[in-house]
Amino acid sequence: MDKKKIxxxxxxxxRTWKINPVTRIKSSGKIYDRHRQKAEHRETLPPPPEDALPGGRKREAGFRFCPKxxxxxxxxKMNGRKRLVCSGCGFIFYQNPVPAVAAIIPSGEKIVLVRRAEEPLRGHWCLPSGFMELNETPAECAVRExxxxxxxxxxxxxxxGANIARDDPRTxxxxxxxxxxxxxxxxxxxxxxxxxGLFGPGDLPGDIAFATHRRAIAEYFGGVNEQNSGS
Ligand SMILES: [Zn+2]
Known part of the structure; x- marks a missing residue:
């Protein structure tokens, strides 16, 4: 065998690249470096949208990012109201009040009040009450709470009665x-x-949480007193 022929x-x-193919793919947006993306994301966090209040004051609208x-x-501004609108998908994040239910439970001349164990207004008294759950009627919510x-x-x-409450810091x-x-x-x-505990009009605690509760209690005892004085 001729070795020369082997x-x-x-x-x-x-093969060499001017741009690393991984970099190329990354920069093309196909693969994201999570750490870089997070760091960049933090730097570019927009301030939360602010809603104007009367008197020129500003208030945070509460949410920065689209939940979708x-x-x-x-x-x-949409139809005369300011709405939170997603810059990405156009989702309109409507901000609606949350339904809650309270119960006036009479016992003789008195009604039942409970002392709040949780914030907000922990230690204050109020009517037994709570937020409605999904698939629950208001009456079922009252019975449950x-x-x-x-x-x-x-x-x-x-x-x-039914009323709007603006003094709950949660919503x-x-x-x-x-x-x-x-x-x-x-x-x-x-x-x-x-x-x-049970409280009558003469021994109500001084620290009753939420204006809607105070008003309802006052209206209830006012009505009771009016009925008594009228009879
Ligand atoms: Zn969106």
Whole structure:
């Protein structure tokens, strides 16, 4: 065999790139470096959109990012109202009040109040109340919240009132207040109530949380007093 005829394969020279293909793909947006992206993201966080209040004051609109796609939200005027609109997908993030239910539970001359075990306004007293859950009627919410906070079983008698509450720092609330009737159970504080007690118009605690609760209690006892004085 003629050695000269043996061909030794020459290894192909490694291909070189002016731009690393990974970099090329990254810069083309196909692959994202998560750390770089996060760092850049932090630097570019927009200030939260601000809503103008009367008197030229500003207030944070509460949300910065779209809950659907994560792009930043901006306030846009739509039909005379400012709405949070997503700059990415156009989602309109409507800000609506949250329904909550409170119960007036009479017992003789008195009504049941509970002491708040949680913030906001921990230690203050209020009507047994709470936020409505999905797939729950307002009356079911009243029965559930009263059971959780007071141990009492109630029956909803009639709608006492409904009003907007702007003094809850968590959210704007529509409070639905029912006049109810105690039908069972034993008064015992539970869930997010640290105490439960009976109070009449002459011995109401001084620290009652939320204007809507104070107004409803005053209206209830005012109505009771008017009925008594009229008879
Ligand atoms: Zn979006």
């Amino acid at each position: 061909k030794i394969p020459v290894p192909k020279t490694r 796609c994560g792009a930043s939200l901006a306030l846009k 009263v059971k959780e906070e007071t141990g009492l079983d109630i029956r909803v008698k009639e709608l006492f 704007q609330v529509v409070l639905i207040i029912y006049l109810t009737e105690m039908v069972g159970g034993e008064l015992q504080a539970g869930d997010d109530a640290s105490e439960a």
